[in-house]
Amino acid sequence: MRTLETSDETRADVGPDALTDPGWVVPPVPQDVPEGGMAWLRARVARFSSGEAHTRRRALAVGPLGGQDAADTLRDAARVRTEALLDGMKPGSGTEPGTVDVMARVARVVPAEVLAGFLGLPVTAETAGLVGHVARAYHAHGETVPAADRALARLVTACGGAWDEATAARIGLLVQAYDATAGLIGNAAYRMLAEDAPERQAGPVADSVVTGRLDRTLSVDPPVRGTFRARVDGGDPVRISLVTDDGSLAFGAGPHACPGRAHARALAAGVLDALLVCGCRLVGPDSAYEPYEPSEPSEPSEPSEYGPYEPSEPSANLRVPVRLEVTCA
Numbered sequence: 001m002r003t004l005e006t007s008d009e010t011r012a013d014v015g016p017d018a019l020t021d022p023g024w025v026v027p028p029v030p031q032d033v034p035e036g037g038m039a040w041l042r043a044r045v046a047r048f049s050s051g052e053a054h055t056r057r058r059a060l061a062v063g064p065l066g067g068q069d070a071a072d073t074l075r076d077a078a079r080v081r082t083e084a085l086l087d088g089m090k091p092g093s094g095t096e097p098g099t100v101d102v103m104a105r106v107a108r109v110v111p112a113e114v115l116a117g118f119l120g121l122p123v124t125a126e127t128a129g130l131v132g133h134v135a136r137a138y139h140a141h142g143e144t145v146p147a148a149d150r151a152l153a154r155l156v157t158a159c160g161g162a163w164d165e166a167t168a169a170r171i172g173l174l175v176q177a178y179d180a181t182a183g184l185i186g187n188a189a190y191r192m193l194a195e196d197a198p199e200r201q202a203g204p205v206a207d208s209v210v211t212g213r214l215d216r217t218l219s220v221d222p223p224v225r226g227t228f229r230a231r232v233d234g235g236d237p238v239r240i241s242l243v244t245d246d247g248s249l250a251f252g253a254g255p256h257a258c259p260g261r262a263h264a265r266a267l268a269a270g271v272l273d274a275l276l277v278c279g280c281r282l283v284g285p286d287s288a289y290e291p292y293e294p295s296e297p298s299e300p301s302e303p304s305e306y307g308p309y310e311p312s313e314p315s316a317n318l319r320v321p322v323r324l325e326v327t328c329a
Ligand code: HEM
Pocket: 026, 046, 047, 048, 058, 061, 065, 115, 172, 173, 174, 176, 177, 180, 181, 184, 222, 223, 224, 227, 228, 242, 249, 250, 251, 252, 253, 255, 256, 257, 258, 259, 260, 261, 263, 264, 265
């Protein structure tokens, strides 16, 4: 699968100033594309747009993100949903006892579900899987991925069925959030559970543990490591590193800077809150954090088979644990 992230055409000789320099733009994508597939989504979201179209599409993405109280709402909802998921996996509550893979069962599920609900979409058991399939193909420029196209059509239906820019904006929010927030949760949870060995707790102490771990993770171990830009007058895309000494570029910079920063932190904080409250402990802390080694993608043959996302492609721009096994008290 060809992605901009793995393109051989890229060079690593451009600094972060390009993010704010009008002489550089996000690499353009084809605009004259039919409805119904991933190329349509790329052509309609802010992420791959420049100029007036970017301004208009970014406004459509920022609008649904809500006001000052959004972060509190999302943090509470992520904590409640994570606690319910972890409770449902405990012995005596109807499922197998044992360990829980926080990445597959929580980090790739809770943010997508909570954000979808926040954005007004109906949330079902398939929601996170649908978002995952679209996210997997989001950067696969020039490829046709039928499973992703079908998942996208389902999400458009969930948004009301209109193939317009407002729908693309809402789906774009879910897709942008998907891997990055999972990575923040995985990297911060590992750090918190391995280094703090926390007791089962809630309240102000837990809050400072959680926010401290998120701050530290975003500084030294950010989930999004780079992005691409091209000269406005053409030329090959170049990779721009977002890893800095102080984490100041963890959410990008310039006109495309992440509008979901507070939302990402809140979603991750809610999950970490729940891991503390549920007394989660790492299983085999020395080996639980693995480098990003993708497994083979499994393409669902029926729409109803959308299961948990499986990463399919290593990306130089993402750092997301493959697994994070825990036990809960
Ligand atoms: C830890 C989690 C997250 C990280 C590290 C992150 C990071 C980033 C970065 C670096 C960019 C800029 C890309 C570029 O300049 O090429 C970006 C863009 C974006 N992010 Fe996030 N993000 C996260 C979570 C979220 C969430 C939760 C949302 C939505 C609620 C979101 C929505 C967006 C959107 C819509 C854009 C495109 C903005 C535009 O092109 O104008 N992100 N993100």
